[in-house]
């Protein structure tokens with residue numbers, strides 16, 4: 001029996017492609033002058049914080065791998081290809097080369113299945129990794145020296161409502177935690193979503209022109225601040241209880257269930273989260289937030 | 296070419312991968328596969344210079360995107376149905392027509408852009424429909440996106456941009472919407488032989504739409520879009536837009552001969568292959584009560 005595994009940290013790790021674009025890593029084709037520094041510096045602080053942690057794997061739940069039939073898991077050891085963002089192809093054309101911890105993915109899959117969730121392993125080697133997964137992982141660990149587990153998001157918030165999705169995600173979070181404990185591995189979890197999510201529908205000549213960047217509307221800003229305040233106070237149970245309202249009224253990207261999954265996997269933390277930073281990207285609200293699991 | 300280009304007819308096509316990758320597994324999927332073949336062989340006898348696809352499977356946020364990469368080539372895998380197999384594709388795009396649509400859209404006040412990037416992820420719906428309808432690239436194509444926030448006025452104007460581009464091209468171009476009717480998929484795995492429309496309500500709405508279209512009542516269906524969106528669509532975007540676009544390109548009226556080639560369930564959704572050919576006689580002379588904007592005057596912030 002191996003040592004008991006553990007989730008050593010959970011992170012709200014949003015994935016606007018603008019952040020990778022503005023970082024100018026060699027993997028991304030377009031070049032930027034600057035941009036969205038408050039969020040990029042937030043990710044810098046996250047990376048610094050995680051650099052003191054010993055962990056084996058990043059487990060990422062992405063709103064941009066959307067499935068309607070349950071939850072799917074990447075099930076191929078290696079993926080190497082080009083990811084072009086269908087919405088912002090001018091900003092994100094990223095050559096990725098990543099490793100998947102298929103055995104942990106299979107364990108989470110099996111645990112979720114045991115608990116009655118609909119699940120599937122994705123075993124097609126030609127599958128293209130979604131840009132949400134890539135961006136959250138790149139911003140968290142740009143060296144890609146850890147394998148990942150990639151988890152799809154389910155469309156139940158649109159098919160039914162947010163309550164239905166959240167109920168499933170709470171179960172998936174528990175299954176994720178149990179499987180990680182059984183695996184003996186140390187994992188960092190990434191919920192790859194923005195908070196409020198109303199975009200501008202136009203873009204300037206220079207996408208990184210920060211004189212144009214602001215939140216879409218004050219309503220969204222108030223909601224984002226409310227959620228962040230609860231995170232700071234360790235009141236995540238309250239976040240879950242207002243998740244439906246938040247998702248609907250702030251058109252939040254929590255409709256993919258990533259944040260609900262994360263909070264559940266972290267046992268609905270009562271300790272304060274570390275807010276590494278908040279900023280808007282093309283009108284949407286984004287926070288980089290870390291929950292460091294107590295020793 | 297100096298004469299005015301036109302659309303000889305328009306098409307409604309489904310885009311789920313079962314029809315292409317495993318039609319033999321369900322008699323209904325096979326009927327759709329065969330209907331694609333029949334449509335294709337009929338089209339090959341006609342004078343057609345190209346296709347424009349409006350895809351509900353390609354959402355955009357920044358205005359409207361128009362595919363202009365001359366030869367997109369990739370091996371596509373669907374996010375959901377990845378176990379059905381991979382779909383290699385190599386398409387031929389009419390980049391000039393894409394540019395003209397873009398210019399016309401901008402002149403009408405829309406935010407739009409062409410996208411021309413190696414490896415751009417063409418959506419499952421377009422890949423499936425083009426592999427079935429246009430496997431040898433007989434006709435060059437343009438693909439346009441569906442903006443998630445756009446509503447009727449913006450979509451009508453975007454359709455007019457395509458219509459204007461077709462006219463100025465001097466060519467015969469077929470506008471195509473890639474869409475299911477009801478779009479609710481099963482949320483659990485089914486055996487192929489168990490496939491059925493997800494609910495009776497979806498089925499009844501699909502049949503109502505088919506009844507209208509078989510009578511050539513495109514504008515009536517266009518004007519039913521909002522209600523259809525509420526009744527028979529999983530609300531993933533602001534509204535059900537493809538028939539607004541198609542009516543705008545073909546002409547906002549009921550003067551059509553409608554032909555239903557096939558209608559079948561695919562994984563719970565309503566998949567139909569339909570042609571609409573302009574004719575002299577209106578199916579029914581209803582009052583068209585929605586306005587007919589020529590220019591887009593900007594977003595009115597009706598959705599928070």
Ligand SMILES: [Fe+2]
Pocket residue numbers: 015063064132194253
């Ligand atoms: Fe996103």
